[in-house]
Amino acid sequence: MIIAEQKPFEEIKNLIEPAQRVLVVGCGTCVTVCFAGGAREAAILAASLRMASKLNGDPKEVTDVTVQRQCEWEYLDTIAEQINEADIVLSIGCGIGVQAIAERYPKTWVVPGLNTAFLGLPAEQGVWVERCAACGDCILGLTAGICPIARCSKSLLNGPCGGSQDGHCEVNEEIPCAWQLIYDRLQSLGKLEMLYEIRPPKNWRTSRDGGPRKIVRPDLRLSEEE
Amino acid sequence: MSSVNVDYQIVAFCCQYCAYAAADLAGGLRLQYPPNVKIVQIPCTGKMDVLYALQAFESGADAVMVAGCMPGDCHFLEGNFNAVRRVERVKDLLRQIGLEAERIRMFHISSSMASQFVAATEEMLRTVEAIGPNPLRVSGKAHPQETCGLPSG
Ligand code: SF4
Numbered sequence: 001m002i003i004a005e006q007k008p009f010e011e012i013k014n015l016i017e018p019a020q021r022v023l024v025v026g027c028g029t030c031v032t033v034c035f036a037g038g039a040r041e042a043a044i045l046a047a048s049l050r051m052a053s054k055l056n057g058d059p060k061e062v063t064d065v066t067v068q069r070q071c072e073w074e075y076l077d078t079i080a081e082q083i084n085e086a087d088i089v090l091s092i093g094c095g096i097g098v099q100a101i102a103e104r105y106p107k108t109w110v111v112p113g114l115n116t117a118f119l120g121l122p123a124e125q126g127v128w129v130e131r132c133a134a135c136g137d138c139i140l141g142l143t144a145g146i147c148p149i150a151r152c153s154k155s156l157l158n159g160p161c162g163g164s165q166d167g168h169c170e171v172n173e174e175i176p177c178a179w180q181l182i183y184d185r186l187q188s189l190g191k192l193e194m195l196y197e198i199r200p201p202k203n204w205r206t207s208r209d210g211g212p213r214k215i216v217r218p219d220l221r222l223s224e225e226e
Numbered sequence: 227m228s229s230v231n232v233d234y235q236i237v238a239f240c241c242q243y244c245a246y247a248a249a250d251l252a253g254g255l256r257l258q259y260p261p262n263v264k265i266v267q268i269p270c271t272g273k274m275d276v277l278y279a280l281q282a283f284e285s286g287a288d289a290v291m292v293a294g295c296m297p298g299d300c301h302f303l304e305g306n307f308n309a310v311r312r313v314e315r316v317k318d319l320l321r322q323i324g325l326e327a328e329r330i331r332m333f334h335i336s337s338s339m340a341s342q343f344v345a346a347t348e349e350m351l352r353t354v355e356a357i358g359p360n361p362l363r364v365s366g367k368a369h370p371q372e373t374c375g376l377p378s379g
């Protein structure tokens with residue numbers, strides 16, 4: 001899922017400063033389950049901003065609404081009226097949600113309430129970790145299901161490097177060395193010989209190096225008449 | 227700040243298994259506690275939501291008490307520990323908003339601790355008397371919000 005966290009309150013206050021009617025828009029998918037931007041967080045943020053602005057002597061009208069997915073036109077269309085009535089939309093969806101609102105509502109001023117951080121999973125209650133960097137050419141089949149692109153600090157294809165210490169990455173003791181994890185897992189699966197093969201440099205054109213990416217599925221496209 | 231002429235409002239979210247029963251027992255024992263305290267019964271302090279507290283403050287409450295079982299005695303095992311963390315989160319939010327973090331506090335009171343319940347309410351009243359009324363109040367009286375506004379689910 002997409003993992004995000006709320007921006008500092010002061011920054012959010014500054015972003016909405018010029019507006020009088022503020023609509024906080026939450027998203028019911030990824031950011032709900034990482035507790036950054038779901039219905040509950042939208043209500044908490046709206047209440048906090050109402051109180052803070054009132055104490056500031058400039059009471060703002062802050063309301064909140066949450067759609068199932070902020071990154072799809074169909075869901076955004078259901079809140080058209082509320083968006084059009086607002087001076088500013090404070091999106092607490094991920095960066096995709098913010099841009100979807102900007103694209104669907106060309107006349108609306110929209111600002112982000114979250115910092116979108118990474119693609120990952122909840123490792124334990126209250127802890128999220130990165131797992132994928134969306135490189136566009138997945139090599140997990142070669143690395144025992146552990147991603148060296150997202151989880152090795154140097155994104156090495158032939159690791160580990162000389163900085164791997166007792167299972168920790170040299171960049172930070174708290175980071176498990178991805179290549180140690182790959183080694184251990186290959187060993188426990190009896191496939192260590194896979195490491196004899198030297199991986200050539202990865203083609204990064206499928207990643208960000210090829211510019212913004214796009215996928216087209218002709219079989220799913222609607223014809224002109226539809 | 228003087229407490230004269232200020233009708234302080236303290237909302238006490240009390241777990242039905244302990245603090246609510248303690249308040250009941252205080253009544254049965256004819257122990258008096260400040261009339262400023264408005265008790266809201268909840269099934270466990272684990273049900274305590276950050277939004278309940280924020281809505282109380284937005285509606286003008288001067289203080290919020292969250293009263294649950296003694297550590298280790300929660301009927302649902304760890305609801306009171308969850309409540310402690312949520313109260314801490316509300317304190318952080320209050321600081322950001324510009325209100326005093328002391329306006330909310332967690333207490334651990336078992337069902338037999340009637341006099342401790344009374345002491346907790348008196349302590350909370352002294353706290354708000356020291357920091358003064360909630361500046362978000364429209365007038366001297368707290369005004370309850372019409373709708374709860376909690377997201378469903
Ligand atoms: S190899 Fe690429 S697609 Fe596969 S998990 Fe790693 S970053 Fe994601």
Ligand code: SF4
Pocket residue numbers: 151152153154155156159160161162163164165168169170171176177178179180
């Ligand atoms: S120590 Fe391990 S995780 Fe860190 S950069 Fe080297 S190979 Fe990558």
